[in-house]
Amino acid sequence: MSMYGKLPTWIIPPSVFKELELDSLARYPQEACGVLLGEIKAGTAVINEYVPLHNASGQPERHFALEPKEWVRYCYHPRLLGLYHSHPSAPPQPSRTDLAELPLFAGLLHLYAIGSCCPKATLENLPEPSASAAAFMIQGYNVIRDPQGAAALIEAELAPSIAEKRS
Ligand SMILES: [Zn+2]
Numbered sequence: 001m002s003m004y005g006k007l008p009t010w011i012i013p014p015s016v017f018k019e020l021e022l023d024s025l026a027r028y029p030q031e032a033c034g035v036l037l038g039e040i041k042a043g044t045a046v047i048n049e050y051v052p053l054h055n056a057s058g059q060p061e062r063h064f065a066l067e068p069k070e071w072v073r074y075c076y077h078p079r080l081l082g083l084y085h086s087h088p089s090a091p092p093q094p095s096r097t098d099l100a101e102l103p104l105f106a107g108l109l110h111l112y113a114i115g116s117c118c119p120k121a122t123l124e125n126l127p128e129p130s131a132s133a134a135a136f137m138i139q140g141y142n143v144i145r146d147p148q149g150a151a152a153l154i155e156a157e158l159a160p161s162i163a164e165k166r167s
Pocket residue numbers: 085086087093094095098114
C-alpha cells in the first residue's frame with residue numbers, strides 16, 4: 001500500500017489496447033486523445049471502452065486539447081475513468097504541459113494514460129506492419145492528490161494483459 005492508500009490494478013483488455021494503438025498510429029504524427037470508460041470493483045479497474053476525441057490543439061503534433069463541446073459530454077459520465085493521449089515521438093511520460101494542465105481534469109479522473117508511438121524514423125521505415133505494434137506502448141498513471149492537495153500522477157500498476165508484449 002502506498003502513502004496514498006490502496007490504488008487499483010488497471011486492466012486494459014487487448015481489444016481496447018488495440019483501439020488505442022490503431023487510433024494513435026492513424027493520427028500520427030499528431031497526438032491522439034480520448035476518454036477511457038469502465039468500472040472499478042474491489043480494487044480492480046477495467047477499461048472497457050475508448051472514445052476517441054478530436055484534438056483541438058493548434059499544435060496537434062506537440063500537444064492535445066479537448067474540444068469543450070465534446071468533453072462536456074463525458075466529463076460527468078458515470079463510467080469515465082481516464083483520459084488518454086499519445087506521444088507520437090516521445091516516451092509515455094507526462095510532459096511539462098501535461099502536468100501543467102492536469103488540474104483541469106484531475107478531479108474527474110482516476111487514470112491518466114499515455115501511449116507512445118515509435119520514433120518517426122522507425123515508423124517511416126517499417127519493414128512490415130507488425131513492427132508498429134511492437135513499438136507501441138502505454139503507461140498509465142493514477143491521478144492522486146498529494147499531501148498539499150494538489151493533483152499529481154503516480155505510475156499505475158497495469159495487469160499483465162497490457163504490460164506484456166504481445167507476440
Ligand atoms: Zn502528453
